[in-house]
Amino acid sequence: MTGNGWTRSRDAREMRLQHAFATRVLRFWPVNTRKALLVTYRRSVRYALAWGSAALSGFLADACCGSAYAQGRLEASYRVTLGGVAFGKGTWLIDVRDNQFTASASGTTTGLLRLFNKGEGTSSARGTLVQGQPAAVTYVSSIQTDKKYDEVRMQVNGGTVKEYTADPPTLPTPDRVPLTEADRRGVVDPMTAALMRVPGTGDTFAPETCQRKLVIFDGRMRYDLRLSFKRLEKVHSEKGYQGTVVACAVYFSPVSGYVPHRPVIKYLTSLGDMEVWLAPIAGTRLMVPYRASIPSPFGLGILEAAQFVSLAYPAAAASNGVKSR
Numbered sequence: 001m002t003g004n005g006w007t008r009s010r011d012a013r014e015m016r017l018q019h020a021f022a023t024r025v026l027r028f029w030p031v032n033t034r035k036a037l038l039v040t041y042r043r044s045v046r047y048a049l050a051w052g053s054a055a056l057s058g059f060l061a062d063a064c065c066g067s068a069y070a071q072g073r074l075e076a077s078y079r080v081t082l083g084g085v086a087f088g089k090g091t092w093l094i095d096v097r098d099n100q101f102t103a104s105a106s107g108t109t110t111g112l113l114r115l116f117n118k119g120e121g122t123s124s125a126r127g128t129l130v131q132g133q134p135a136a137v138t139y140v141s142s143i144q145t146d147k148k149y150d151e152v153r154m155q156v157n158g159g160t161v162k163e164y165t166a167d168p169p170t171l172p173t174p175d176r177v178p179l180t181e182a183d184r185r186g187v188v189d190p191m192t193a194a195l196m197r198v199p200g201t202g203d204t205f206a207p208e209t210c211q212r213k214l215v216i217f218d219g220r221m222r223y224d225l226r227l228s229f230k231r232l233e234k235v236h237s238e239k240g241y242q243g244t245v246v247a248c249a250v251y252f253s254p255v256s257g258y259v260p261h262r263p264v265i266k267y268l269t270s271l272g273d274m275e276v277w278l279a280p281i282a283g284t285r286l287m288v289p290y291r292a293s294i295p296s297p298f299g300l301g302i303l304e305a306a307q308f309v310s311l312a313y314p315a316a317a318a319s320n321g322v323k324s325r
Contacts (some may be wrong), residue, residue: 071096071097071098071283071284071312071313072094072096072281072282072283072284072286072310072311072312072313073093073094073095073096073310073311073313074092074093074094074281074288074308074309074310075091075092075093075307075309075310076091076092076093076240076305076307076308076309077089077090077091077092077305077306077307078090078091078092078107078303078304078305078306079303079304079306080107080301080302080303081301081302081304082296082298082299082300082301082302083296083298083299083300084299085299086110087109087110087301088107088108088109088110089107089108089110090105090106090107090108091105091106091107092104092105093105094281094288096134096284097313099128099129100126100127100128100129101125101126101127101128101129101134102124102125102126103124103125103126103191104122104123104124104125105122105123105124105191106120106121106122106123107120107121107122108120108121118145118146119143119144119145119146120143120144121141121142121143121144122140122141122142123139123140123141123142123190123191124138124139124140124191125138125139125140125189125191125192126138127156127192134192134195134197135156135158135159136156136188136189136191136192137155137156137157138153138154138155138156139152139153139154139156139189139190139191139192139219140152140153140154141190141218141219149167149168150166150167150168151165151166151167152164152165152166152167152218152219152220153165153219154189154217154219156189159185159186159187159188160184160185160186160187161184161185161187161217164184164219165219166219166220170220170257173259175259175260175261176257176258176259177254177255177256177257177258177259177260178256178257179221179222179256179257180256183217183222183255183256183257184217184222186215187215187216187217187222188214188215188216188217189216189217189218190216190218193214193216193225194288194289195286195288196209196212196278196286196287196288197285197286197287198285198286198287199285204246204280204285204287205232205244205246206246207229208229209229209246209248209278209287210227210228210229210230210246210248210249210278211227211228211229212226212227213225213226213227214226214227220257221254221255221256221257221258222254222255222256222257223252223253223254223255223258224252224253224255225250225251225252225253226250226251226253227248227249227250227251227276228248228249228251229246229247229248229249230247230248230249230275231247232244232245232246232247233245233246233247233277235277235279235290235291235305237305237306237307237308238306238307239306239307239308239309240305240307240308240309240310241279241280241290241305241308241309241310243279245277245278245279245290245291246277246278246287247275247276247277247278248275248276248277248278249272249273249274249275250274250275250276250292251271251272251274252268252269252271252274253269254269268294271294271295273295274292274293274294274295275291275292275293276289276291276292276293277289277290277291277292278290279305279308280310281310282310282311282312283310283311283312283313284312289303290304290305290308291303291304291305292304
């Protein structure tokens with residue numbers, strides 16, 4: 001066997017060996033440790049998707065042409081690993097045209113994690129543009145595992161969440177920081193938060209791309225993600241984008257709807273080395289997550305694009321010099 005066939009066979013053998021080794025090792029871990037691994041992984045990936053992986057949507061006005069809007073499309077597939085072991089995969093699709101956008105994402109557990117907890121999730125958002133800025137109208141997210149189902153639906157108007165439902169409902173407890181009506185104003189959903197609009201007409205691969213704070217409400221919790229510039233990197237997708245990405249540090253700050261003493265909240269709040277790498281969508285001045293990473297006691301959790309294919313619709317010329325791929 002030669003070429004790609006041999007490579008796939010070799011990769012499959014390596015994955016089987018890695019899977020068998022990890023399975024034997026985990027058998028001897030205490031039950032509480034295995035449970036902690038699953039809880040940390042699930043919640044860490046959920047927060048990562050809020051800024052790294054969940055839907056990428058929107059487009060902005062062409063700065064040189066007042067009424068013209070950038071238009072483009074992204075089809076991407078991602079892999080999730082923890083400590084080098086495959087744990088999940090997913091796909092994202094964004095379509096932005098005229099004065100509307102749609103975005104959808106789906107994912108499923110793979111490899112070792114499926115031995116303990118099979119799961120899959122979907123999310124979608126749609127909305128309009130307000131002077132080139134994406135403004136979500138609806139947001140839906142659902143996660144299904146062997147033991148639990150979680151769904152959130154939101155109706156948004158001008159950055160204010162008008163209606164939302166969470167199933168099952170978040171139970172009020174004395175130690176939970178309560179959500180207020182003010183916590184649902186001036187916010188974005190996790191999908192829209194993944195959009196990184198770069199203003200102006202200059203280079204999008206610049207430190208200013210990272211300098212922002214994302215104010216997020218996910219239907220259960222209000223939190224902030226503050227980004228700051230770290231460095232530039234080069235990436236080579238299996239299919240699609242090859243070139244520069246902007247690496248940003250990410251800092252998590254819970255605001256309301258959370259329990260302060262929960263270990264995952266304390267852990268994420270204390271982290272200083274989470275990262276998101278931003279890549280461009282052709283035909284726009286959007287930078288969206290190509291890779292997100294979160295350290296954990298069990299190794300580095302990474303969500304990274306395997307394929308990142310974007311194209312500019314003919315009616316919109318990209319002002320950042322990125323060509324369709």
